[in-house]
Amino acid sequence: MLPLHSTSLLTVLDEEGIVLYESPSIERIYGYRQDDLVGEQVAEYFHPDDREKVIAAFQAVVTSEKETVEAVEYRHRRADRTYLWVESVASANPTPDGNYVVNTRDISTRKEIERHLQNTNERLEEFASVVSHDLRNPLNVAQGRLQLAQQDCESTHLADVETAHNRMKTLIEDLLTLSRVGKQISETEPIGLAPLCETCWQMVETADATLVIETDRHLRADRHRLRQLLENLVRNAIEHGGQNVTVTVGEIDSGFYVEDDGPGIPSDERSQVFEAGHSTTQGGTGLGLSIVKQIIEAHDWRVHLTEGSDGGARFEITSVEPA
Numbered sequence: 001m002l003p004l005h006s007t008s009l010l011t012v013l014d015e016e017g018i019v020l021y022e023s024p025s026i027e028r029i030y031g032y033r034q035d036d037l038v039g040e041q042v043a044e045y046f047h048p049d050d051r052e053k054v055i056a057a058f059q060a061v062v063t064s065e066k067e068t069v070e071a072v073e074y075r076h077r078r079a080d081r082t083y084l085w086v087e088s089v090a091s092a093n094p095t096p097d098g099n100y101v102v103n104t105r106d107i108s109t110r111k112e113i114e115r116h117l118q119n120t121n122e123r124l125e126e127f128a129s130v131v132s133h134d135l136r137n138p139l140n141v142a143q144g145r146l147q148l149a150q151q152d153c154e155s156t157h158l159a160d161v162e163t164a165h166n167r168m169k170t171l172i173e174d175l176l177t178l179s180r181v182g183k184q185i186s187e188t189e190p191i192g193l194a195p196l197c198e199t200c201w202q203m204v205e206t207a208d209a210t211l212v213i214e215t216d217r218h219l220r221a222d223r224h225r226l227r228q229l230l231e232n233l234v235r236n237a238i239e240h241g242g243q244n245v246t247v248t249v250g251e252i253d254s255g256f257y258v259e260d261d262g263p264g265i266p267s268d269e270r271s272q273v274f275e276a277g278h279s280t281t282q283g284g285t286g287l288g289l290s291i292v293k294q295i296i297e298a299h300d301w302r303v304h305l306t307e308g309s310d311g312g313a314r315f316e317i318t319s320v321e322p323a
Helices: 048-063 108-152 156-180 193-203 223-241 288-298
Strands: 008-013 019-022 072-077 083-090 100-106 189-192 210-214 218-221 246-252 255-260 302-307 313-318
Touching: 048 072, 048 083, 048 100, 083 108, 108 156, 156 288, 189 193, 189 223, 193 210, 193 223, 193 246, 218 223, 223 246, 223 255, 223 288, 223 313, 288 302
Parallel strands: 210 246
Antiparallel strands: 008 019, 008 100, 072 083, 083 100, 189 218, 246 255, 255 313, 302 313
């Protein structure tokens, strides 16, 4: 028998799913009296959209040789005929009478929080898409006018305008990326870290910087988002370390690191660098490392910022699944 939470409901079912016993907490959770469901087929009280899934989970309990099976989330009908989100875990070991013990708890509050979070994320992505579209159109017009002006005259002011346009373009791209990268990774593929690093290096303005690769590790990841992660770390190293910086990518236990030989990041600032809007350099968007963190979290990886062997910044990414 599984230990009960204070808010749990204990149910005993026969192998056909007929209710033999309900603990007194059924009245508080579902609004039924303790004996109301005894003798009933429990599946009749499941939401129609969840019924097949829960029945399959119970059949897995009956046929499983494991002591417990994975929890299943579903909606159960209450006495007032509304539905409540619950989570049930059953013991796969039958009682001496050949029956099965099920432990159920109310997860409706968690589900409501998840629903609000999903709605918020959807609104955020929609907002970012609309804003970026509304900003791109006038920016494209301004860049076109700037190119015409540069053909007609020479002025340092025009160079400043071009710099401002490029910064605006970067901000728009980072805004869109930030609104999307936090989504959980659903599919991964085997990726060679070294060749992807070389590809990313070609996509970033590296000036006189040097790339050193000290790994032949292969890992499983979402290729597009891993590429975003590496490009942002390389870009951060060059912006923070200077045009002659050396960026090293190597491997550690359960992961890899990206390190530079620049001035490093003071220890009292390291806890803030992943916050959106925080920039350690003048002119930075403050979004690059926030994007890095979200990509890492979407993969269920871990990141640790420390000091490199030459005093620069060292980002260690761990809990990485090998290919």
